[in-house]
Amino acid sequence: MKKRISKLSVVLISALCLSGIFTGCGVTPSTPNGTNGKLSIVGSTSVQPLAQELADAYTAKNKDVKIDVQGVGSTAGIKAINDGTCDIGTSSRELKTEEKAWKLTEHIIALDGIAVVVNPKNSVSEISKEQITKIFKGEIKNWKELGGIDKEIIVVSREAGSGTRGAFDELLKIEEKKDGKTTSYLKADALIAEGNGSVKANIASKENAIGYISLGFLDNSLKALKVDGVEATVANVKNKSYPISRPFIMLTKGEENATVKSFLEYIKGDEGQKIVSEKYISIK
Amino acid sequence: MRKVRIADSILKFLIIGSSLISIGALLWIVGYIVINGLPHITWEFISTEYKGDQTGILPMIISTAYIIGLSLLISVPIGICSAIYLVEYSKPGNLIRCIRFATESLAGIPSIIYGLFGYIFFVTALKLRMSILSGSITLSIMILPLIIRTTEEALKAVPNSYREGSFALGASKLTTITRIILPSAIQGILTAVILSVGRIVGETAALYLTAGMVTRIPDDIMSSGRSLSVHLYMLAKEGISFEQAFATATVLLIIVAVINFIANMLASRIKKATTAR
Amino acid sequence: MEKSKLKIKSWKKAKIEKVVEHMFLICALIAILSLLVIIGFIFAKGLPAILKIGIVNFIFGMEWKPSEEVFGIFPMIVASLLGTAGAVLLSTVIGVFTAIFLAEIAPNWVANIFRPGVELLAGIPSVIYGFFGLIVFVPLIDKWFGGGGNSLLAVIVILTIMVLPTIISISEMALRAVPKEYKEGSLALGATHLQTIFKVLIPAAKSGILASIVLGTGRAIGETMAVILVAGNSPILPESIFGRVRTLTSNIALEMGYAFGLHQEALFATGVVLFVFIIVLNLILNLMLYRMGEKA
Numbered sequence: 001m002k003k004r005i006s007k008l009s010v011v012l013i014s015a016l017c018l019s020g021i022f023t024g025c026g027v028t029p030s031t032p033n034g035t036n037g038k039l040s041i042v043g044s045t046s047v048q049p050l051a052q053e054l055a056d057a058y059t060a061k062n063k064d065v066k067i068d069v070q071g072v073g074s075t076a077g078i079k080a081i082n083d084g085t086c087d088i089g090t091s092s093r094e095l096k097t098e099e100k101a102w103k104l105t106e107h108i109i110a111l112d113g114i115a116v117v118v119n120p121k122n123s124v125s126e127i128s129k130e131q132i133t134k135i136f137k138g139e140i141k142n143w144k145e146l147g148g149i150d151k152e153i154i155v156v157s158r159e160a161g162s163g164t165r166g167a168f169d170e171l172l173k174i175e176e177k178k179d180g181k182t183t184s185y186l187k188a189d190a191l192i193a194e195g196n197g198s199v200k201a202n203i204a205s206k207e208n209a210i211g212y213i214s215l216g217f218l219d220n221s222l223k224a225l226k227v228d229g230v231e232a233t234v235a236n237v238k239n240k241s242y243p244i245s246r247p248f249i250m251l252t253k254g255e256e257n258a259t260v261k262s263f264l265e266y267i268k269g270d271e272g273q274k275i276v277s278e279k280y281i282s283i284k
Numbered sequence: 285m286r287k288v289r290i291a292d293s294i295l296k297f298l299i300i301g302s303s304l305i306s307i308g309a310l311l312w313i314v315g316y317i318v319i320n321g322l323p324h325i326t327w328e329f330i331s332t333e334y335k336g337d338q339t340g341i342l343p344m345i346i347s348t349a350y351i352i353g354l355s356l357l358i359s360v361p362i363g364i365c366s367a368i369y370l371v372e373y374s375k376p377g378n379l380i381r382c383i384r385f386a387t388e389s390l391a392g393i394p395s396i397i398y399g400l401f402g403y404i405f406f407v408t409a410l411k412l413r414m415s416i417l418s419g420s421i422t423l424s425i426m427i428l429p430l431i432i433r434t435t436e437e438a439l440k441a442v443p444n445s446y447r448e449g450s451f452a453l454g455a456s457k458l459t460t461i462t463r464i465i466l467p468s469a470i471q472g473i474l475t476a477v478i479l480s481v482g483r484i485v486g487e488t489a490a491l492y493l494t495a496g497m498v499t500r501i502p503d504d505i506m507s508s509g510r511s512l513s514v515h516l517y518m519l520a521k522e523g524i525s526f527e528q529a530f531a532t533a534t535v536l537l538i539i540v541a542v543i544n545f546i547a548n549m550l551a552s553r554i555k556k557a558t559t560a561r
Numbered sequence: 562m563e564k565s566k567l568k569i570k571s572w573k574k575a576k577i578e579k580v581v582e583h584m585f586l587i588c589a590l591i592a593i594l595s596l597l598v599i600i601g602f603i604f605a606k607g608l609p610a611i612l613k614i615g616i617v618n619f620i621f622g623m624e625w626k627p628s629e630e631v632f633g634i635f636p637m638i639v640a641s642l643l644g645t646a647g648a649v650l651l652s653t654v655i656g657v658f659t660a661i662f663l664a665e666i667a668p669n670w671v672a673n674i675f676r677p678g679v680e681l682l683a684g685i686p687s688v689i690y691g692f693f694g695l696i697v698f699v700p701l702i703d704k705w706f707g708g709g710g711n712s713l714l715a716v717i718v719i720l721t722i723m724v725l726p727t728i729i730s731i732s733e734m735a736l737r738a739v740p741k742e743y744k745e746g747s748l749a750l751g752a753t754h755l756q757t758i759f760k761v762l763i764p765a766a767k768s769g770i771l772a773s774i775v776l777g778t779g780r781a782i783g784e785t786m787a788v789i790l791v792a793g794n795s796p797i798l799p800e801s802i803f804g805r806v807r808t809l810t811s812n813i814a815l816e817m818g819y820a821f822g823l824h825q826e827a828l829f830a831t832g833v834v835l836f837v838f839i840i841v842l843n844l845i846l847n848l849m850l851y852r853m854g855e856k857a
Contacts, residue, residue, distance in 0.1 A: 068498040075819035085413045096335055154709045160627055161819030182628045192794035201523025206709050292755050306725050310682050313693050365588035373582055387592040393781025396810045397832050400817050401599050425595045458578050463728030464710030488786040513686050517786050520692040524819055527589050544681045
């Protein structure tokens with residue numbers, strides 16, 4: 001009886017392993033250029049929800065194509081497309097000079113605002129660009145300096161490879177470029193959160209926190225501050241009155257295969273841009 | 285005498301206090317998660333895909349199964365053969381010491397280093413991309429020491445009289461191993477496999493950048509797939525939904541409990557068998 | 562005729578035996594091979610980075626700013642060491658006392674319920690502890706002490722809980738393995754139960770308890786994802802136990818996706834440092850075990 005159960009388990013486990021292999025061998029693995037109708041998109045966490053929506057809509061129409069979207073970070077995405085470990089890289093910031101030297105093809109697919117957010121319980125509703133810079137540099141440390149309660153400001157920023165952070169730090173002069181080197185003046189003890197979702201989760205749960213997220217991630221769990229009197233809305237980003245915004249870029253390297261070309265055309269076309277304009281600014 | 289009494293009381297207090305803290309904390313965590321998670325584990329949750337508004341974890345379960353299957357396929361044969369060599373063939377010497385040192389060291393390397401290695405070597409350098417394959421090869425190296433060690437114990441536990449008897453009957457070494465020793469050790473080997481499965485299910489750091497985080501059902505081993513643990517990590521990190529997170533955590537707990545139960549049953553069977561002799 | 566047929570048969574068999582033996586050897590060598598490849602890779606990429614950055618600058622540098630090519634990991638070394646030390650200290654005290662309770666004081670039926678429970682807990686994925694820490698401990702710490710809650714304290718708390726089951730189960734096994742005669746002899750000599758436990762049983766179970774501490778330390782220093790969820794990840798020396806920290810492991814996980822060039826090599830160098838710590842730790846603890854073995 002014992003031996004029978006053991007033998008049975010051995011058979012079951014081998015079956016599990018073999019099934020894994022056979023499923024693997026059943027479909028021919030896609031070549032690095034995704035010519036089997038399979039696309040791998042790696043990059044920005046800000047672009048990810050939009051890319052996923054576009055991918056879902058596209059694959060609903062083209063049933064033989066499969067698209068994988070992963071949000072790791074803009075710099076990771078730029079690096080991945082350069083290394084050839086994905087088919088399309090996404091970034092939520094402009095490419096740096098050393099990255100431009102890699103001769104990647106840039107396709108701008110949307111414009112996105114960066115909202116400066118606080119916890120809904122925070123009494124502060126407005127802020128100026130200079131105040132934002134000072135807070136993130138650590139020069140303003142307490143909410144009372146902005147008319148709020150007497151509590152320390154908890155600054156939440158992103159990991160160094162984040163495109164949102166790159167755009168934010170550049171636009172708000174939290175970093176400086178000198179002789180090709182970038183110096184960051186971000187407060188040393190800022191809480192580093194990985195990904196837009198993580199920033200959101202942190203700020204929604206901490207009453208004295210401040211941070212920045214992609215406009216597309218804004219919802220009722222957070223309060224977006226008016227910057228220089230302008231509210232963070234899609235309309236205000238489009239008419240350029242809201243000062244903090246950046247492009248969403250899809251990157252390819254070298255010759256693009258048919259599936260990539262088709263997907264990119266879809267995104268830049270009317271249907272794709274209609275999906276874009278739901279939460280972001282279309283390029284049309 | 286008084287001093288002893290006071291010291292005794294303090295010690296008693298520490299013992300009871302510590303036990304309450306540890307048992308209490310552990311019960312609290314498991315209870316909190318299961319109570320919050322169980323209501324959200326519906327048949328829909330387990331069997332639907334993670335697309336749009338749907339938040340089913342079927343793709344994650346399938347990815348986890350593929351990763352377990354492939355990792356075991358790679359490391360179990362190699363592990364068993366290594367253990368056979370170490371126990372049945374080897375003579376004490378430098379080579380054995382090297383092999384043992386290698387397996388002990390492999391076991392001590394933190395999983396994030398496997399993840400880093402896997403990302404740079406399998407995903408990028410070998411162009412395997414973020415895929416079930418990259419993740420499985422990485423994990424198979426990670427569980428190899430566990431399989432070798434546990435199989436070794438199982439083989440050593442086979443009484444020498446079996447071997448001697450077999451040789452006396454004229455069987456060759458290979459026949460002895462395949463027909464006598466392995467079947468006797470099979471429960472121990474199964475324990476090794478089950479422990480490895482437990483380890484794989486709980487692994488996050490090594491899979492995060494090797495198998496990726498795609499939420500679709502993987503088409504093949506070259507596809508990226510998100511395992512259950514990685515899914516829980518993403519849910520926790522992004523604060524998407526507490527209900528999903530609790531439910532996923534509860535599913536993980538149930539899987540681990542089942543694995544543990546099976547491993548314990550096997551272990552007690554082995555114990556009974558060996559003491560009966 | 563018969564004889565030569567038999568001879569060929571046994572010759573073939575012998576050959577197969579030799580081939581199979583070599584196959585087994587090759588499998589065993591694969592273990593060495595993978596270890597060499599991994600260690601080789603890490604050191605090959607990491608050591609040149611340490612030399613380029615300067616070993617003092619790297620290990621004792623206080624700032625980690627990859628965009629400015631400043632790579633100092635001292636704050637992260639401190640975070641890893643403090644987090645691990647705090648967790649191991651707390652969990653050893655709580656764990657050993659709990660093991661004493663389970664092995665010596667609790668009635669059998671209680672112990673028989675809790676032992677498999679503790680073993681189960683040792684196998685729980687660490688992400689679950691991280692998740693729990695994030696939703697329970699971080700807000701709690703924020704409420705009582707302010708600062709956001711993501712802190713060194715949160716790291717120590719979840720690492721302690723993670724390491725606790727390992728220490729409890731192995732220490733309890735070690736205590737139960739002590740020969741009954743020790744306990745009976747001590748009690749016969751008039752010692753109280755407690756005196757017996759602390760002066761006879763614990764010293765006898767030393768090596769098992771120490772082994773559990775080694776395993777626990779290894780688990781604590783290597784933990785990554787759970788720590789990222791609760792630590793705050795600021796690469797600085799914390800001002801207090803409530804300050805944000807970044808451990809060596811978290812640093813690698815946070816940045817390996819996008820690092821390239823010297824930055825990437827610096828991450829491998831961080832791996833080298835981690836590796837060295839673990840080896841040193843194992844050496845120290847094995848030395849202690851050896852010394853205790855000698856004394857006994």
